[in-house]
Amino acid sequence: MIILAATPIGNLGDASARLVEALGQATTVAAEDTRTTLRLLAALGIDNRPRLIALHDHNEKQRAAEIVGIARDEDVLVLSDAGMPTVSDPGYGLVAEAARAGVEVTAIPGPSAVLTALAVSGLPTDRFSFEGFVPRKPGERRRSLAALAADPRTLVFFDAPSRVAQTLVDMAGAFGGTRRAAVARELTKLHEEVRRGTLDELAAWAEDGVRGELAIVVAGSEGGAVPLADAVRQVGELVASGVRTKDAAREVAEATGHPSRELYQAALAAKG
Template sequence: MIILAATPIGNLGDASRRLIEALESATVVAAEDTRTTQRLLAALGVANRPRLLALHDHNEKDRAPEIVELARESDVLVLSDAGMPTVSDPGYGLVAAAAAAGVTVTAIPGPSAVLTALAVSGLPTDRFTFEGFTPRKQGERLSAFRTLANEQRTMVFFEAPSRVAATLADMAAVFGDERAAAVCRELTKLHEEVVRGPLAELATWASGGVRGELVIVVGGAAAQEVAFPDAVTQVLEQVRAGTRLKDAAAEVSAHTGHSSRELYQSALARRANPDGS
C-alpha cells in the first residue's frame, strides 16, 4: 500500500510513535526532498536507511506510475518536508493514480500547519477554507482575493516571508481594513508567534519585515455584506457557468445569508425578464 505520513512542522517532539515505527521498518520512502528525509531520520535516531525516491512537484506526474507499481509489492511511505503530504505539497497525483489502479492508500496522521494556525488564530473554526499559497504577482493575487471577498468561512493561506507585507496590504484593500485576521509564524518552533488584529494593522506590522514559516488566517465576510440584487447576479453567473439554478441559489445563500427560496425566485424572474421591463 501507499502510506501518507505526516512529519513535524517544526518541533521534532511532534513526531508520532507510528511515524517513527514506519520509518524504522520502511523499505521504500518517496520524499519531497530526500535530503530533508535523511536529516529527519538522523534527528529521530532512526538507524534504518530505506531506499529514497524523490517525489516533488516537477516529477510527480512521471514518477507516480512507478511508485504505484512498487506499492503493489511492498509498502511505500510518502513524506513531504513538513506536515501531511498532498496538502499544498506533492502527493495528490500519486494518490489519484493509486486509487485508479486499485492500490490501497492510507495515512499516518499528525501535524498540520493549516489546522494548527486555525486553532490558535482566535477566529471561527466551525467552517473554514484552505486557499494554499497566494499568487506571486499582485494582479493575480488581487483577482484571487476578489473571488473570496464574500466568503463567509474563515480562510487559511500560506505565504512567503518576502511577500507577506504586500499580501496583507492587498487583503486589506479587498477584504477591508478592519477584517479580523491573524499571522501565525514559526508554528511549534522556539520563536512561535501569533499576531492578531485588523488586516490594515497587520500589514503595517509586517512592513518592517517578517521571518520564518508563515500562515495567514482571515475571518470570513459578514453574512449580509452582499446586497440582495448582487446576490441574485451571483446566482445567475453560476447558472451561466453550468450550475443548476436550485444549486446556485443554495450556494449563494450559504455565502450571503439571503434566503435560498427568494434568490431562486428572483433569479427566475430576472431570467424571464432580463431587461427589467
C-alpha cells in the same frame, strides 16, 4: 499500499510513535526532498536506510505510476518536508494514480500547519477554507482575493515572508481593513509567534519585515457586500495591474455584490 505520513512542522517532539515505527521499518520512501528525509532519520535516531525516491512538484506526474507499481508488492511510505503529504505539497497525483490502479492508500496522521494556524488564530473554526499559497503576481493575487471577499468561511493561506506585507495590504483592500485576521509565524518552533488584529493593523505591523514560515488566517465575511469604498479600491488596484476598467468593475461586482455599473462609474470618478 501507499502510506502518507505526517512529519513535524517544526518541533521534532511532534513525531508520532507510529511515524517513528514506520520510518524504522520502511524499505521504500517517496520523499519531497530526500536530504530532508535523511536529516529526519538522523534527528530521530533511526538507523534504517530505506530506498529513497524523490517525489516533488516537478516529477510527480512521471514518478506516480512507478511508485504505485512498487506499492503493489510492498508498502511505500510517502513524506513531504513538513506536515501531511498532498496538503499544499506533493502526493495528490500519486494518490489519484493509486486510486485508479486499485492500490490501497492509508495515512499516519500528525502535524498540520493549516489546522495548527487555524486553531491558534482565535477565529471561527466551524467552517473554513484552505486556499494554499497566495498568488505571487500582484494582479493575479488581487483577483484571487477579490473572488473570496464575500466568502463566509474562515480562510487560511500560506505566504512567503518576502511578500506578506504586500499581501496583507491587498487583503485589506479586498476584504476591508477592519476584517479580523491572524498571522502565525514559525509554528511549533522556538520563535513561534501569533499576531492577531485587523488587516490594517497587521499590514502596518508587517511593514518592517517578517521572518519565518507563515500562515495567514482571515475571518470570513459577516454578510452583506464589501463596503463600496473598498470595492472601488479593488477596482483601482486591478486597473493598476493592467485590467481594463470595465472588466475590473465586472470582476469586483461578481465578488462583492455591488452593481458593476456603479463600480465602473465610481472608479472613473476616482481617476479624476
